[in-house]
Amino acid sequence: MSRERDVLMWREAGKLASSGDYEGWLAIESELRSRGFSRAKLLFxxxxxxxxLDDVCKRAQQQRADANRT
Incomplete structure (x- = not known):
């Protein structure tokens, strides 16, 4: 059960990072913990x-900024 939950957490982390709504890994960790992923601190x-995660967040934010300029 724990492994499946960890896989789900990693998928969620990727989605959150790609959304452009988060500054970096720490914000994502906090969000995941608030969603009940208690192992986020350990796994991050x-x-x-x-x-x-920081790189994905930055890229997503840059893409959002570029899209808003056009």
Missing amino acids: DNDRVRKK
């Missing part, structure tokens, strides 16, 4: 994971 305790 990795610099590579954090950087990846």
Whole structure:
């Protein structure tokens, strides 16, 4: 059960990062924890994971900004 929940959490993290609504991994971790993903803090305790989420967030925000300019 825990593994399936972790997979669901990673999918949600990706969706949140891609939405452009979040500044970075810390905001996503907080959102996931508020949604009941209690292991988010543990699973995000990795610099590579954090950087990846931050990069996706930045890219999504830039795409949103570019779309709003046109």
